[in-house]
Amino acid sequence: MPQAPILETIRLILRPHRVEDYPACRILWADEQVVRHIGGAPQDGQAVWFRLLRYAGMWPMLGYGMWVIEERDSGAFLGEAGLLNAERGIPELEGVPEAGWVVGPEAWGRGIATEAMHAILEWADAHLDAPSLRCIIDPDNMASIKVAEKLGFHALVDTTYGGKPTRVFERVKNPPL
Template sequence: MTDAPTLETIRLILRPHRVDDYADCRALWADAGVVRHIGGVPQDGQAVWFRILRYAGMWSLLGHGMWVIEERDSGTFLGEAGLLSAERGIAQLEGVPEAGWVLGPNAWGRGIATEAMQAILSWADVHVASPSIRCIIDPDNQASIKVAEKLGFHALADTLYGGKPTRVFDRPAGHIES
């Protein structure tokens, strides 16, 4: 079994999910603005609970997974970020970890996603054996595309996921952000 390490940045603590994160995670995934570009449908309590359990399972089975993003100074829950395996049926995601980040409105426009993912990708470059890491982003989600590009991801392919246009981005292992 592998436990998620705690990562720290100047402003953030990235830590494993806990049972007591349920209320914050439920509020995050129930927010229509948050999920607008991530499937478009707010999630109910059971789906969020299963999500938290899935996160723990990824760490146990894969040695990587998702972290809670907390503001260092206040302990405020800001969102989630990390690496996952979602078996989405998208050919370009087969065999490589998928990066993902989701933030609550209190974290938007503050560089939180970039800061969190820089720490995660630095960790992954040392601890995850993969030629690259990929992510999928709704082509209309300009904020996430900007984050991905800052992190060294480049557009790899356009495809459909759930019948909706989706862009696959790739970041070679060991990429150094500029």
């Protein structure tokens, strides 16, 4: 698959990243509150640029990847969500697509991450030959844990990643209706 398909929900459009998204991505990944549970350190422009290029490369190489979360009514960039293979060296993630989401402060508390990931999980269930998906969350990130649980993920194992406590969650693929 050369790039992300466009997915739509009531409030959102999930679309492929574009070069024009770089400034919004840079703001997102430079925000200390956004990254406090995702690595803990703001990313500089080069790291965000490489992230954007990595997103584009996942689709043709893996057949899945990340989407931009765009607000349908305003066109505002709200964050990113999708599936990845980050080769993190965590045994429980090997051979299993990893789900991930990040939204900016303007989207917090609005159910945006849940809505976006619900559409992505429906797409994954229909298009990926994977019996389950997994994600990692900082055990102190209660907001993301709530999102994961709403989406059907359950805690699988506690481990460490980058020297920090990390919890691996799993969601078994929903059977077709």
